Amino acid sequence: MGCWLVTGCSTGIGREIARAALESGNNVVVTARRIESVQDLADEFGNRALAIALDVTDKDLIADAVAAADATFGGVDVLVNNAGNGYLSAVEEGEDAKVRLLFDTNYFGVVDTIKAVLPSMRERGAGHIINISSMTGLVANPPNAYYSSTKFALEALTEALAQEVKPLGIKVTAIEPGAFRTDWAKRSMWESSTPIGDYDDSVGSRKTLIKDFADHLPGDPRKVAEAVLMVTKLEDPPLRLLLGRDVLKAVRDKLAAFSASIDEWEAVTKNVNFPS
Numbered sequence: 001m002g003c004w005l006v007t008g009c010s011t012g013i014g015r016e017i018a019r020a021a022l023e024s025g026n027n028v029v030v031t032a033r034r035i036e037s038v039q040d041l042a043d044e045f046g047n048r049a050l051a052i053a054l055d056v057t058d059k060d061l062i063a064d065a066v067a068a069a070d071a072t073f074g075g076v077d078v079l080v081n082n083a084g085n086g087y088l089s090a091v092e093e094g095e096d097a098k099v100r101l102l103f104d105t106n107y108f109g110v111v112d113t114i115k116a117v118l119p120s121m122r123e124r125g126a127g128h129i130i131n132i133s134s135m136t137g138l139v140a141n142p143p144n145a146y147y148s149s150t151k152f153a154l155e156a157l158t159e160a161l162a163q164e165v166k167p168l169g170i171k172v173t174a175i176e177p178g179a180f181r182t183d184w185a186k187r188s189m190w191e192s193s194t195p196i197g198d199y200d201d202s203v204g205s206r207k208t209l210i211k212d213f214a215d216h217l218p219g220d221p222r223k224v225a226e227a228v229l230m231v232t233k234l235e236d237p238p239l240r241l242l243l244g245r246d247v248l249k250a251v252r253d254k255l256a257a258f259s260a261s262i263d264e265w266e267a268v269t270k271n272v273n274f275p276s
Contacts, residue, residue: 178244
């Protein structure tokens, strides 16, 4: 069995992934900003679980976590980038400091963690990087414009990285959950403190809907963990894996609308080139 490093394990999907990997016999570096929130996993699974305090916006803490994985378990075989926050806001309502911190956590934190594990993976010619993206990384709607932007960026990173490292024996997969019953819409959710009344009926109503239904969402986080575990066992894993009927419908609807728009405007699209 290999060594996993999972970020954001205090609750929800990250915690379920860490638990599933441990129950399957893997060694896991279990991380969260507050180490006490994951210490119970280390207590339960003994020397196969290493609890580490990790804030992915801190490069030194990332380096420490990877060094601990190397020293304790011989290196990271599977990296799961799960840590992140949500942010409910109309574009105009967005607060610069919060938006930049959102990108530091959801995107640049992933970049820095990937860069920390790649040297060892390249040396061994093996490894699997799992990026927990989102339905909103494929389909953007209010009030998730900024959150979606971080996940759209993560999708691009994943797609290009997969091509870069495949010749080196390293696999890369983006997991795209729909609406799952986690703390994403509660403890892990930020919200603009400068709402604008003109958006109350559109963006504001959707903010309320997301918060009201946080405890009633259809997705089971444990099943995400089981899907991630399955993907890591595949010789040829998918680049993207949609999880949930809602994301499946949303993406198919978007592709159909996009395809129709391409066909409708095809003549204009082609007309901008010099004559051949």
